[in-house]
Amino acid sequence: MSKNKSEYLINRHDNQYEVVIGLEVHAQVTSESKLFSTSATKFGAEPNTQVSLVDAAFPGMLPVINEYCVKQAIKTGIGLKAKINKRSVFDRKNYFYADLPQGYQISQFKDPIVGEGKVILDMSDGQKEVGIERLHLEQDAGKSIHDLDPKNTFVDLNRSGVALMEIVSKPDLRSPDEVNAYIKKLRSIMRYLGTCDGNMQEGSLRADVNVSVRKKGSKDFGTRCEIKNVNSIKFMQMAIEYEANRQVDLIEDGQTIDQETRLFDTKKNETRSMRSKEDAHDYRYFPDPDLLPLEVSDDFIEKLKSEIPELPDEKKKRFIEKFKLSPYEANILVSDIETSNYFENVIKKSDVKLATNWIIGELFAALNEKNLEITESPISAGNLSKLINLIKDGTISGKIAKTVFEQMMEGDKDPKKIVEEKGLKQESDPKALEALIDKVIDDNRDKANEYKSGKVKLFGFFVGQVMKVSGGKANPKLVNEILKKKL
């Protein structure tokens, strides 16, 4: 077995248990209109304002596939390095619920649009490959609202018929950390592709989590439980921890695990049984006779391939090779399309090494403090690039740059102007510096003598004094050189 640092095991008595996790991620397709109708999909609209006759399942209404959603699903498949199925079939999943107007959900059961693929995770102790079982297209249901009235349930059909991609992973995940990395990577890939905005607060990304446990070293899978509809990474991790421990406790107690569907109670931090396998719905899947099998040509797929942007894995490779970034730095910079765009804009006109440090260091810290996304950064890529150039060409020192940076965070000001207005330009005139240094030596004659008699540690004191007297503006490199001569 691996001795990975990230290995996640549950210890009970003398037994060690491994946790096996598979995810079914529901990702809302980025699309102006729904999967089988022309209704809008805008989030947060007034209830029942984005509902067509098709979405509300009026008699005689028929679904017509939205080609854009098909393209989005195929693009996502390409991003997951997956097999694109040239023929896929829409099936009906039959069940009754008030927010399911048709009495069935149109989904893909036997023949999904995308087959097996993979996602690479960058864990602290190396890379890990997670297999993708399939990706299929399906309709979202509407929303039942139970808390507006003591007796009645209200139904909002705005979401009814919105296109979802269900992305099913293989049971390859082994820890809450890996789940975190997996969701983030999946989200990142889809955001690069523009196929899903990954907004978990708005429900654009949610997951059913399959959890089972087994004794370490065992090759057989344990009985799994499915935790339905978890809508944040934190909750997924909490749910997995709770559920895995619950299952281990049952096994240690000599009991068996029932295959069942469970719900995660975010307030109590526990999972609860929703329905057992015996109560499971019989969905009576069958091909939707209102829709012909979906057939796409090689040309269609090739054209979409040509539209795929550089994805995080490839970008990371390029950053490392071309810009000599460390894998750690590259990972951070490619994790989000917005960040990598920002980075690439900054380095268009400035030093890569400095840019990397400033973005990962100062900028991220400052944004974090203000709770801002990179897209909301008060400092534009252009101005950060100017600041870096001021450092690089010696106009200002790194220390002064931090002051300038702080002012830039207050509003996107041109760093050159700040330097000019505040007189922060670095003093690099040797004559001026000599005069300054002479004065400092004069004022500290006794220390200068000590230095000469061998107390070389005092050199730092003199540098500090010069910087202090110059108001931090003296060019540190020149100060060093001149001081050495003078002392």
Next chain:
Amino acid sequence: MSDITKQSLSELVENIKSKKLSSSEVTKSFVERSDKSKALNTYITEDYANALNKAKKFDEKPNLNLKLPGIPMAVKDLFCTTDLRTTAGSKILNNFVPTYESTVTQNIWNEGAILMGKLNCDEFAMGSSNETSFFGNVQNPIDKNLVPGGSSGGSSSAVAAQLTPITIGTDTGGSIRQPASFTGTVGLKPTYGSCSRYGIVAFASSLDQAGPMAQNVKDCALLQEVISTYDEKDSTSIDFKRNEYSKDLTKDIKGKKIGIPKEYRVDGMPKEIEDLWKKGIEYAKDCGAEIIDISLPHTNYALPTYYIVAPAEASSNLARYDGVKYGFRAEGENLIDMYEKTRSEGFGAEVQRRIMIGTYVLSSGYYDAYYLKAQKVRKLIKNDFDDAYKKVDAILTPSTPSSAFKIGEKTNDPVSMYLNDIFTVPVNLAGLPGISIPAGHDAKGYPLGLQIIGKAFDEQNILNIAYAMEEKINFKNNITDWWIK
């Protein structure tokens, strides 16, 4: 002009175009006759006042270039019509008024026709005698207490009784051809994908097809020309080059090869049907056609296949009638209770039977044995036709294994009722066009029909054969107006 309602559609169109008749005169005649014919129970919803108004408006500014200028028409109540109640013959849609129009009816109004009302039919088109309608059974104008066939029973009765010059029905397993055969009228089920299903209350999506029901072949061709259009709103609509069926209609069928499938000589088939078929073969020969014996080996399996596929799709299609959004709702203690009460009270016995059959054949553990096997057999049935059409241009069969039966005669025996569809069902399973034309009478004087089945998209050919044979057969319906007091 007297006897307006006795005129065929083509004659009426001609008379309106030549201004011998106004739309108002024609509409008034049909409205009056419809009004006197309530005993037939053909209408579920009458829209006479609106029809007369529309006719008046048409006459004020007549567009005589249209194909159906100012022609009044009642349609099967399975077609959604804007602002006019559409029930599908069911209590569950008793109060349903669509805000939209089916493509097929829209095509008809676009050519100048005027809606008179909605015609009775079996509930959700499930039935062969119009006895499953929530709105009561329909009388066949041929004789009292005789069924008009089904599910388009209101349509066949209304055309035969001349309450409407022409109409449209829908055909899932024979619902146009069988009632046409029972009433001495002409009914065409077009190729699957020829007429849009948009706005038609769905029964079995892979089988449903709208089609014309008329007094003669020429009228039938004209209406088919109007209703058959490619429609992007129906994903199963097919974009093929459509003929101008009435213009291209010809009686010259010399040298056409017509197949006679031996498997349609079913056990227990009445001799009169056998004789009718023989007569039909002679008529076809008289028209210059060449008769060729063919085999459709999987014919026997068509009916059981149909009674798996159709209910399976129906069980899912009818799930939307749940009392939540529109239509009938029975209040309940909770959601499930409301569903159960709504659907138990809202659906009739036959619809419930088919929903249960359909749910059963799709259930886990039975799916492979029933639904999947039925799909495989369906493919074999289609292959039979493909093979046959390598040798022949069309196929001639009886339309039904018997003439019309009495109301109530088969209501307690669903299987015997289902057997009525034995000659029509294979055509739906294969997605082919089929036309029923009246070809004779049985000993009781009831009409009997012959069916001509064509290749996919070859409506013109079977219309031509029907047109040629119609002349030789020279069928006359005996309508005595017995229901008018």
